[in-house]
Amino acid sequence: xxxxxxxxxxxxxxxLLAAVVDWRSRRIPNWLTVPGVFxxxxxHAVISGWTGAKMSLEGAGLALVLLLPFVLLRALGAGxxxxxxxxGAFLGPVLLLFVLLxxxxxxxxxxxxxxxxxxxxxxxxxxxxxxxxxxxxFGLRPHPEISIDNPKSLKLPFxxxxxxxxxxxxxxxxxxx
Numbered sequence: 050x051x052x053x054x055x056x057x058x059x060x061x062x063x064x065l066l067a068a069v070v071d072w073r074s075r076r077i078p079n080w081l082t083v084p085g086v087f088x089x090x091x092x093h094a095v096i097s098g099w100t101g102a103k104m105s106l107e108g109a110g111l112a113l114v115l116l117l118p119f120v121l122l123r124a125l126g127a128g129x130x131x132x133x134x135x136x137g138a139f140l141g142p143v144l145l146l147f148v149l150l151x152x153x154x155x156x157x158x159x160x161x162x163x164x165x166x167x168x169x170x171x172x173x174x175x176x177x178x179x180x181x182x183x184x185x186x187f188g189l190r191p192h193p194e195i196s197i198d199n200p201k202s203l204k205l206p207f208x209x210x211x212x213x214x215x216x217x218x219x220x221x222x223x224x225x226x
Contacts, residue, residue, distance in 0.1 A: 071208030077128030089138025108137030151214030
């Protein structure tokens, strides 16, 4: 097993474990994400020295910076945010962007299925309109009712979407070789 396969294997293990935990509890715990960031950085530092550590830090930092506004708006949980930081630490900034876009796409598909299954299509469309109007009128501020803090809101396990996207990116990266 070469270093690239080891790093992909660890990233896959991290995201699959996060998916299982998130599916069961709708939370991604710090005991999984925080060590994931440090292990990703350490692996790259051992394999490639400062260059690898720098790439790993860039990947983690990019994920955390890109997703922080969504955490502050209460549209994304802090565990999801830290999971993407850990994925960035393992995969670096370029592959992180592919996994992030894939995760957003997968989460969107999951959300559409969940909304249809719960028969809340009209309510969801109204909520989207309210959010857009609020953002236009008041700027990017959290909505008191339309957020992950509302116990009545539908929630999906973003960790599952991240794991699916990581698997798809792994397959695509290995087919390209």
